[in-house]
Amino acid sequence: MNIKNICCIGAGYVGGPTMAVVAQKCPHIKVTIVDINASRIAAWNNQDLSKLPVFEPGLDKIVGEARGRNLFFSTDIDQAIDEADMIFMSVNTPTKTYGKGKGMAADLKYIELCARQIARVSKSDKIVVEKSTLPVRTASAIKNILEHTGNGVKFQILSNPEFLAEGTAVQDLLNPDRVLIGGDTTDAGQKAIQALVDVYANWVPKERILTTNVWSSELSKLTANAFLAQRVSSINALSQLCEKSGADVHEVSKAIGMDSRIGSKFLKASVGFGGSCFQKDILNLVYIAKTYGLNEVADYWEQVILMNEHQKNRFSDNIVTTLYNTVSGKKITFLGWAFKKDTNDTRESPAIQVADNLLSERAHISVYDPKVVEERIYADLDYLNTRSSEENRALLQVSNDPYTASKASHAIAVLTEWDEFKTYDWQKIYDQMQKPAFVFDGRGILDTKALEKIGFVCYKIGSGS
Ligand code: UDX
Ligand code: ADP
Numbered sequence: 360m361n362i363k364n365i366c367c368i369g370a371g372y373v374g375g376p377t378m379a380v381v382a383q384k385c386p387h388i389k390v391t392i393v394d395i396n397a398s399r400i401a402a403w404n405n406q407d408l409s410k411l412p413v414f415e416p417g418l419d420k421i422v423g424e425a426r427g428r429n430l431f432f433s434t435d436i437d438q439a440i441d442e443a444d445m446i447f448m449s450v451n452t453p454t455k456t457y458g459k460g461k462g463m464a465a466d467l468k469y470i471e472l473c474a475r476q477i478a479r480v481s482k483s484d485k486i487v488v489e490k491s492t493l494p495v496r497t498a499s500a501i502k503n504i505l506e507h508t509g510n511g512v513k514f515q516i517l518s519n520p521e522f523l524a525e526g527t528a529v530q531d532l533l534n535p536d537r538v539l540i541g542g543d544t545t546d547a548g549q550k551a552i553q554a555l556v557d558v559y560a561n562w563v564p565k566e567r568i569l570t571t572n573v574w575s576s577e578l579s580k581l582t583a584n585a586f587l588a589q590r591v592s593s594i595n596a597l598s599q600l601c602e603k604s605g606a607d608v609h610e611v612s613k614a615i616g617m618d619s620r621i622g623s624k625f626l627k628a629s630v631g632f633g634g635s636c637f638q639k640d641i642l643n644l645v646y647i648a649k650t651y652g653l654n655e656v657a658d659y660w661e662q663v664i665l666m667n668e669h670q671k672n673r674f675s676d677n678i679v680t681t682l683y684n685t686v687s688g689k690k691i692t693f694l695g696w697a698f699k700k701d702t703n704d705t706r707e708s709p710a711i712q713v714a715d716n717l718l719s720e721r722a723h724i725s726v727y728d729p730k731v732v733e734e735r736i737y738a739d740l741d742y743l744n745t746r747s748s749e750e751n752r753a754l755l756q757v758s759n760d761p762y763t764a765s766k767a768s769h770a771i772a773v774l775t776e777w778d779e780f781k782t783y784d785w786q787k788i789y790d791q792m793q794k795p796a797f798v799f800d801g802r803g804i805l806d807t808k809a810l811e812k813i814g815f816v817c818y819k820i821g822s823g824s
């Protein structure tokens with residue numbers, strides 16, 4: 360089967376970049392990305408490519424090339440479904456905030472609405488591809504909805520989890536380690552798998568396209584994220600031991616990373632992991648294990664999350680203790696709010712929890728992030744519901760340059776590893792701060808020896824003194 364028309368439901372951090380790359384690499388396929396959020400679609404259609412709703416290095420160029428040629432952004436979901444041979448579901452699957460599985464299971468409300476809409480609108484056979492991270496066996500639930508509410512047309516469900524990391528999405532999509540496609544073992548299932556393999560084969564070498572059954576594919580996504588997050592929690596656990604014992608976690612990371620069995624990636628100690636996937640996917644895994652009665656399995660993975668919570672809390676506790684046990688009325692400057700560099704995404708960013716802890720101690724916070732807008736920062740804090748939004752606005756200010764943000768502050772805390780932080784005129788920053796001037800480097804990116812020469816008192820995550 361030759362795919363000519365693809366529709367993607369959900370124009371977010373996954374759907375947007377993924378489908379932009381599909382369109383760029385497959386000029387013979389019409390790709391339409393739809394979303395219920397009209398302002399998001401308007402932003403994707405913005406003539407000014409620096410104003411796309413998702414910031415990813417290189418994405419503006421790809422959208423600029425394909426948009427209007429074979430890549431379209433629209434709010435007309437029904438029309439896009441009707442015209443497509445293949446439909447990607449890339450809607451959000453947040454952790455449930457209510458009912459059974461609250462705080463753990465994935466909320467499949469958006470997926471279900473999406474499936475019902477596909478069933479209602481479709482007048483011809485379609486291949487439906489799960490792109491969003493979903494708990495194991497969701498495909499069969501989607502299949503049920505499609506088959507029981509549809510117009511008698513045939514649907515094939517594939518699982519094609521996305522492994523792109525934000526900040527490197529374009530590179531990850533252009534040159535993936537592997538593409539995973541799960542589908543039915545029936546003839547029709549195998550044909551659908553082949554149709555999707557053919558789409559990727561336009562730019563991905565065949566040996567990197569892996570096909571499995573649907574459940575292996577769904578579970579592989581959760582497992583990959585759980586393993587990666589586990590590495591971060593493992594090195595973060597060691598970072599505290601290094602600080603106490605006088606070892607340096609950066610040296611330990613290098614030493615163990617050179618063991619080819621361990622490998623060097625994902626061993627950077629940090630203030631904690633964030634992002635839309637790690638926590639959500641592990642909670643999901645924990646919930647699935649619990650529903651099968653596998654309590655030891657559930658506890659094992661849950662510890663990765665608990666370690667991450669601890670890492671964020673001990674970072675803010677350390678700021679309070681170092682600033683003579685009180686930060687009340689003191690100004691603390693945050694460099695970075697995004698959950699990692701090169702993205703404007705802030706979901707589960709450790710900065711949010713650290714800020715919330717310090718605001719509860721009545722600190723005044725001033726934030727500078729190169730890509731995150733002010734409204735997002737306030738929305739993140741308001742969402743926690745710890746204090747009124749008026750209080751959040753009174754206690755926390757957002758600046759659009761780092762020198763204004765650090766003026767008269769008592770301490771600087773690095774929450775995101777943006778490269779530009781390393782290039783600042785740190786003498787100028789020191790001169791305008793309160794003394795003693797403290798730096799808390801939660802990402803281990805600054806040259807603390809040089810800063811100490813200027814006069815700063817430095818804390819670097821994982822470095823014992
Ligand atoms: C992750 C997976 O990497 C990706 O394959 C999947 O598709 C989605 O989830 P993402 O959340 O975009 O991607 O970012 P990732 O690079 O994995 O980083 C997650 C968090 O871990 C970030 O907050 C990052 O700063 C932190 N991290 C990562 C560390 O603290 N130390 C490290 O060594 C690596
Ligand atoms: P991700 O990181 O997985 O891409 P996002 O939250 O960035 O997650 O994007 C998901 C997108 O899906 C949002 O823009 C949201 O408006 C959209 N969405 C959710 N439900 C539907 C739906 N039923 N129809 C169309 N779009 C939807």
